[in-house]
Amino acid sequence: VTNVFIHALNGVLLYFVMRKFQGSMFVAVLTTLLFVVHPVQSESVAWVSQRKNVLSMFFLLAAFWAHMRSAEDDSPFWMLPFAWGLFFVSIFSKQTAVGMPILFIMYDFMFARKSFLDSIVRNIPYGIFALAGTISIIFAHDEGGGIKTHLGDGLIENVQLNAWIYW
Numbered sequence: 001v002t003n004v005f006i007h008a009l010n011g012v013l014l015y016f017v018m019r020k021f022q023g024s025m026f027v028a029v030l031t032t033l034l035f036v037v038h039p040v041q042s043e044s045v046a047w048v049s050q051r052k053n054v055l056s057m058f059f060l061l062a063a064f065w066a067h068m069r070s071a072e073d074d075s076p077f078w079m080l081p082f083a084w085g086l087f088f089v090s091i092f093s094k095q096t097a098v099g100m101p102i103l104f105i106m107y108d109f110m111f112a113r114k115s116f117l118d119s120i121v122r123n124i125p126y127g128i129f130a131l132a133g134t135i136s137i138i139f140a141h142d143e144g145g146g147i148k149t150h151l152g153d154g155l156i157e158n159v160q161l162n163a164w165i166y167w
Contacts, residue, residue: 002051003044003045003046003047003048003050003051003054004045006051006054006055006058007036007041007044007045007054008036009058010035010036010054010057010058010061011032011035011036012032013058013061013062013065014031014032014035014061015028015029015031015032016028016065017061017064017065017068018031018032020065020068020069020072021068021111044057052093052094053094055090055093055094056090056093056094056096056097058090059086059087059089059090059093059097060086060087060090060097060100062082062086063082063083063084063086063087063090063100064083064100064103064104064107066078066079066082066083066086067079067083067104067107068107068112069082070082070083071107071108071111071112071114072112079125084125084126084129087100087126087129088129088133091129091130091132091133092133092136095133095134095137097130097133098130098133098134098137099130100126100130101123101126101127101130104123104126105119105120105123106119108122108123
């Protein structure tokens with residue numbers, strides 16, 4: 001029930017993000033409905049162990065909405081307590097959030113019409129939070145046994161394995 005409630009909140013947040021992003025109510029409603037009812041969401045909503053997915057999405061959508069508001073108003077009010085704080089919490093809900101600073105930079109440059117340099121400078125705190133989250137995740141997985149060594153644990157062997165996986 002908690003996951004369903006959080007998923008419903010994600011739908012509401014997605015509607016507001018898409019409405020601000022596109023400006024069209026039809027596109028926002030259609031996108032939100034597709035997100036809410038799509039079967040790819042079923043495990044995240046149905047399984048208690050997947051609460052990290054719906055929580056991370058909630059914090060990411062809220063952070064992105066606050067980021068868009070700060071770009072629109074050009075004020076730090078929405079950045080510091082809301083966008084940065086929500087993004088920080090989203091990283092520790094699920095580690096996949098560490099890639100979001102790229103989306104924030106793209107939004108600032110392409111939609112908020114800021115210069116590329118301003119877009120990067122404005123998003124440095126997100127990058128710092130993502131780096132801190134990445135480092136903490138690596139240490140947590142290393143301590144908990146989540147990082148496994150392959151092929152003798154040498155640099156050459158690990159590069160070979162990663163190249164084979166990417167190929």
